[in-house]
Amino acid sequence: MDIASLLIQVTFLTAFSVLLYIIIGMIPGTDETATIAPITLAFLAAGFDPLLVLAWFMGTIVAFKAADAVPTALAAIPGGVMAVPQVPDALVARKYGYSEIILRKGITASVIGTVVAIAITLPLSFYLTPLGELLKNPAGPLGWPGWVYLIVAGILLLAVMSKAKVLALLAIFPFAMLVQGLRGLYGQSAFISIFLAITIGPILYELLTLISPNNHHLKRQDYARIKLVKTGKISLNPLHHLTKVEVMLSSVLAGLSGILATFMSPVGLTVLFGDLVKESQKDELKGSLMAYAVRDAIKNATYIGGTLIPLIALGVPTGPMSAGPAHPFFAELAAFGGLTPRDVLLQRYSTSTIILVTVYATLFAAVLAYLILIKYSKQLTRFVFKKVPAEALYATFLAIVLVLAYNDAGIAGIFGSILVGLISATFVRNGVSIGILFMVLVAAPYLVGLLF
Amino acid sequence: MGKTSQNLYEIFGEVIAEHDFLKAFLITSGLAFLMYFSAPKIVSMLGREDLLNALRVTLSALGAFFGFIVSTSIIEPKRIVEGE
Numbered sequence: 207m208d209i210a211s212l213l214i215q216v217t218f219l220t221a222f223s224v225l226l227y228i229i230i231g232m233i234p235g236t237d238e239t240a241t242i243a244p245i246t247l248a249f250l251a252a253g254f255d256p257l258l259v260l261a262w263f264m265g266t267i268v269a270f271k272a273a274d275a276v277p278t279a280l281a282a283i284p285g286g287v288m289a290v291p292q293v294p295d296a297l298v299a300r301k302y303g304y305s306e307i308i309l310r311k312g313i314t315a316s317v318i319g320t321v322v323a324i325a326i327t328l329p330l331s332f333y334l335t336p337l338g339e340l341l342k343n344p345a346g347p348l349g350w351p352g353w354v355y356l357i358v359a360g361i362l363l364l365a366v367m368s369k370a371k372v373l374a375l376l377a378i379f380p381f382a383m384l385v386q387g388l389r390g391l392y393g394q395s396a397f398i399s400i401f402l403a404i405t406i407g408p409i410l411y412e413l414l415t416l417i418s419p420n421n422h423h424l425k426r427q428d429y430a431r432i433k434l435v436k437t438g439k440i441s442l443n444p445l446h447h448l449t450k451v452e453v454m455l456s457s458v459l460a461g462l463s464g465i466l467a468t469f470m471s472p473v474g475l476t477v478l479f480g481d482l483v484k485e486s487q488k489d490e491l492k493g494s495l496m497a498y499a500v501r502d503a504i505k506n507a508t509y510i511g512g513t514l515i516p517l518i519a520l521g522v523p524t525g526p527m528s529a530g531p532a533h534p535f536f537a538e539l540a541a542f543g544g545l546t547p548r549d550v551l552l553q554r555y556s557t558s559t560i561i562l563v564t565v566y567a568t569l570f571a572a573v574l575a576y577l578i579l580i581k582y583s584k585q586l587t588r589f590v591f592k593k594v595p596a597e598a599l600y601a602t603f604l605a606i607v608l609v610l611a612y613n614d615a616g617i618a619g620i621f622g623s624i625l626v627g628l629i630s631a632t633f634v635r636n637g638v639s640i641g642i643l644f645m646v647l648v649a650a651p652y653l654v655g656l657l658f
Numbered sequence: 659m660g661k662t663s664q665n666l667y668e669i670f671g672e673v674i675a676e677h678d679f680l681k682a683f684l685i686t687s688g689l690a691f692l693m694y695f696s697a698p699k700i701v702s703m704l705g706r707e708d709l710l711n712a713l714r715v716t717l718s719a720l721g722a723f724f725g726f727i728v729s730t731s732i733i734e735p736k737r738i739v740e741g742e
Contacts, residue, residue, distance in 0.1 A: 234671045248719040253711075283671060412669040416676055424667040429736040540711060591739045596672035598729035601682035605690040605722040613694070613715060 223265030231273030253541035319503030370637030411631030464511025526641025686725030693721030
């Protein structure tokens with residue numbers, strides 16, 4: 207495929223993914239992994255070109271991460287899991303009548319996070335490529351490939367940083383046994399059905415609770431009331447929205463987080479750096495405005511860095527992002543003759559083509575998302591809240607998961623997915639990071655091997 | 659406005675109605691699986707049996723997407739939006 211036709215396709219795909227994921231990102235309760243991973247996996251399992259799917263994926267993460275904070279600023283309702291830490295900042299801003307200001311600060315900081323992350327992590331990924339080969343060789347006392355030690359270290363690090371440290375540590379081996387046990391029952395190394403079950407687990411758990419007689423705590427008498435704050439006309443010039451200190455902090459922390467996300471949790475980094483910035487300010491409003499902007503920059507940067515460094519440099523999913531939403535690129539798929547989309551990507555395209563397409567798709571997505579959100583954030587939020595029923599959205603992702611689980615392991619795959627989903631949700635609801643479960647899924651054969 | 663004869667539940671900060679969810683689930687999964695099982699006939703009509711696996715997944719995702727459009731058009735969102 208020549209570069210011109212490649213870029214034309216990338217333009218259309220990225221524009222479509224930005225428009226779609228701005229809407230999905232604004233809907234409350236839409237988890238990033240549950241909404242991004244199944245569609246990416248469906249494209250790759252269908253054998254679509256991995257570079258085009260990567261362009262689509264970059265569009266989805268840029269748009270989703272920029273859009274999920276919009277309802278947070280306008281209505282104090284997080285559009286996704288990553289926007290939850292921003293709710294207290296948005297409430298402080300609302301108290302002082304600064305909702306519109308925090309809205310544009312967040313959208314602008316998202317673009318800064320995206321630009322800094324792509325500028326730092328993409329070249330770094332190619333620079334680190336020799337490390338990837340080293341990580342594939344068996345090494346150390348257990349004879350594991352090097353990357354397995356990294357992922358196990360990541361699991362332990364994430365576990366001790368979890369809200370429920372002991373439960374997170376206790377979850378590791380039972381969950382690995384569940385994964386390997388199901389694979390033994392299926393008679394094959396099933397991945398898709400188990401992976402998707404983890405992504406959809408929290409939603410599945412809540413939906414299944416509805417058919418339990420003990421669901422009184424979930425019952426409501428009336429519709430949800432959502433108050434949107436007033437906004438005026440917002441300038442398109444990004445330099446009008448952030449102070450010099452906010453630009454500096456957003457850039458530095460986005461760059462750092464983009465690299466750290468290779469092994470660390472995006473949510474953890476967003477909370478950690480955002481809280482540090484907030485605590486550094488004596489003034490409540492100033493601290494909240496700054497923290498909100500920095501968190502938005504970090505969200506985009508962690509998703510980009512957490513994808514690109516493992517994808518291009520290491521070739522193995524070493525962190526919660528690459529083992530989670532981006533994992534379809536590392537899965538051995540029948541559509542690629544048992545190779546991973548990542549292998550096909552690097553074999554089929556030159557380094558310069560990958561860099562060009564990735565940079566173009568990411569920056570195009572950032573500019574498009576910025577223009578749409580700065581100009582139409584309130585109209586879009588109103589449209590999404592008034593027209594898109596949550597029932598339709600949850601049902602759609604559940605249907606995609608069920609059909610892919612069936613395709614992976616038949617009827618048993620569907621029941622296995624329900625089992626894995628419920629157990630995953632039980633851990634997640636009790637404070638275990640979902641990233642731990644994704645990483646245990648990847649390392650399961652090695653972890654279970656220690657027990658026998 | 660804001661009342662329905664169905665039971666309402668709150669999950670993930672969203673209010674949903676049980677019958678509406680069941681309706682949406684049946685429509686989206688019904689269309690997804692319908693497209694999945696129709697894939698062999700479609701590829702044989704196209705004379706491209708080699709594309710069966712790819713088309714199965716693509717068509718079923720497309721079926722789920724159609725289901726989303728249909729469900730969105732017939733189900734009322736359970737939100738009341740107010741401007742300040």
